Amino acid sequence: MKNILELIKRLHVFLIFLVLQVFALILVFQNMFYHHASMVNSGSDIIGNIYSKRAKLAEYLRLGEIADELSLQNSLLRMQLSVNYIQADTNFRIVSDSLKKQRYRYLTAKVVNNSLNRETNYITLDKGYSSGVSNQMGVISGGSIVGYVTNVSEDFAVVMPVLHRSFRTSVLMKNSTDLGLLSWQTGDPEHANIDDIPKHVHVQIGDTVLTSGFSGYFPPLISVGYVTEVIDNADENKYHITIRLSTQFRKLNYVELVENILLPQQEALEQQAMEANGTDNP
Amino acid sequence: MALTILKHTLRILFLILLQCLVVNKMQLLDGLILPWIYIFGILMLPFETPRWLMLFICFGIGLCMDYFTSLIGLHTSACLFLGFIQPLVQKFLAPREGYEITQRPTVQSMGLSWYLAYAFILTFLHHTWLLYLEIFRFSAFFNTLLHVLLSSVATLILMTIGQYLIYKPKSYEL
Numbered sequence: 001m002k003n004i005l006e007l008i009k010r011l012h013v014f015l016i017f018l019v020l021q022v023f024a025l026i027l028v029f030q031n032m033f034y035h036h037a038s039m040v041n042s043g044s045d046i047i048g049n050i051y052s053k054r055a056k057l058a059e060y061l062r063l064g065e066i067a068d069e070l071s072l073q074n075s076l077l078r079m080q081l082s083v084n085y086i087q088a089d090t091n092f093r094i095v096s097d098s099l100k101k102q103r104y105r106y107l108t109a110k111v112v113n114n115s116l117n118r119e120t121n122y123i124t125l126d127k128g129y130s131s132g133v134s135n136q137m138g139v140i141s142g143g144s145i146v147g148y149v150t151n152v153s154e155d156f157a158v159v160m161p162v163l164h165r166s167f168r169t170s171v172l173m174k175n176s177t178d179l180g181l182l183s184w185q186t187g188d189p190e191h192a193n194i195d196d197i198p199k200h201v202h203v204q205i206g207d208t209v210l211t212s213g214f215s216g217y218f219p220p221l222i223s224v225g226y227v228t229e230v231i232d233n234a235d236e237n238k239y240h241i242t243i244r245l246s247t248q249f250r251k252l253n254y255v256e257l258v259e260n261i262l263l264p265q266q267e268a269l270e271q272q273a274m275e276a277n278g279t280d281n282p
Numbered sequence: 283m284a285l286t287i288l289k290h291t292l293r294i295l296f297l298i299l300l301q302c303l304v305v306n307k308m309q310l311l312d313g314l315i316l317p318w319i320y321i322f323g324i325l326m327l328p329f330e331t332p333r334w335l336m337l338f339i340c341f342g343i344g345l346c347m348d349y350f351t352s353l354i355g356l357h358t359s360a361c362l363f364l365g366f367i368q369p370l371v372q373k374f375l376a377p378r379e380g381y382e383i384t385q386r387p388t389v390q391s392m393g394l395s396w397y398l399a400y401a402f403i404l405t406f407l408h409h410t411w412l413l414y415l416e417i418f419r420f421s422a423f424f425n426t427l428l429h430v431l432l433s434s435v436a437t438l439i440l441m442t443i444g445q446y447l448i449y450k451p452k453s454y455e456l
Binding site: 012014016020023025026027028029030031047050054058117118119120187 | 302307334337338348351355356362363417418422425
C-alpha cells in the first residue's frame, strides 16, 4: 500500500496528464466522425455574439463590394418582374387552385463566422430557431450550393458547408443527367470531388454539375460547379472527378436558407414503404 | 504574487481573443500558414510554476480555444501535450547551475539563442500534435509536415516580435 502511494506521488504529473488527455481525445473522436457534431459551440450564444460583433466590423470595411453584389442581384430580380413580360395567351388565367403547392420556402441570413482552412469547416449564421431556422435546412448563396444546417440555438445556426469532410450530397451531371455523390477531399476551398460516376458515362472537362434534388435538402438544379479534371484509372470502373465549386466561400456574406416543406411527408412515406416491404434499402 | 497571476491571466485572455478574432482570419498561401500564437501565454509562464498547475492551466486554455473553433477537444489535447513537455524542454535547455529565481523565459532574461531554441522546439511539437490530430490520416503526410513547419516559423516570428513589444529591455529596468 505504501509503495503504491509512493508510486502515485512520484508519477502524479503523468497521471494527471493521462487522465485529462484521454478526456480530450474522447471529445475529439466523438466529434470527428459524426455529421451532427454534438458540441459544436460556435453557435452558442456568447461566442456567437462575439463573432457577430467582429463580422459587423469586417462588413463595414467592405460595404462597397456588398453594394455591388446586391445591385447585381437587384437587376436580375427586376428582370423577372411581371411588367417586363407580355401575356402570350389570353385564354389562360391563373387561378389560385390546387395545381401548384409550395414546396421550398426561403429565408435570408447573414454569415457571422466562416472558416475555410480546416478539415472540418463550419459557418455560423445570425438566425436561429426564433427566426424559423431548423436542423437539416439547405443553405444556398446566389443560386449555388453552400451546405446544410446542423445545429441551431435561439439566435444562431451552424452550417456544415461543402468544405467539410463529412459532407455528402447527391448531384447531377447536366449533360448526361447521371447521378453522383459530391464530397470534399481536396482540402482546397475552391475544389471538390465526385467519385462514383461510372465509366460508360461521357464526362468532359467543363461539364456543369447541378444538385439533383434527391437529397431533399436542396432544390433540384442549383448550381454546384463545373468539371476541371477527370482521372481515369485503368483498374477501376469509376471516374475520379474534380470540380470547381461555383460558390465563392471566401466571399460568403448573405445566404439563403431553404426549407423543404414536403420533406417530412416524403420521409414518412419512404419509411412506411421500407417497413411494409421489410427491407433496409429504399 | 497576486500581480503576477493577474498579469498572466490577462495576457492569456488577450492572446485567445487576438487568436480567434484576428489571426484566424489571416489567409496566407491558401491557409498553408496559420500561426497559433495563443501558446505564447503558456510559453511565458514562470519556470517555478508547479507541473500539475501547468497542466490545469493548459487544459483551461485549450477548452477556451475549442469553444471558439469547431472541433471540440483538439486544442485541449494539443495544449495538454504542450503543458506536459514544456518543463522537460526547460530542463533539457537549462544552464549548468539551473535557473535562478529572478529569471523568466524571455529574450531579455535568457538571451536570444536560448529563447529561439526553447520557443521553436515547443511550437513545433505543439503544431505537429495539433495538425496531425486534426487531419488524422497519413495520406497527406508531407503536405501536413510543410504546413506544420511553415506555421511554426510564422508563430515563432510573431512571438519574437511580441517579446520585444511586451518586455522592456534590461537597461530600462535598472
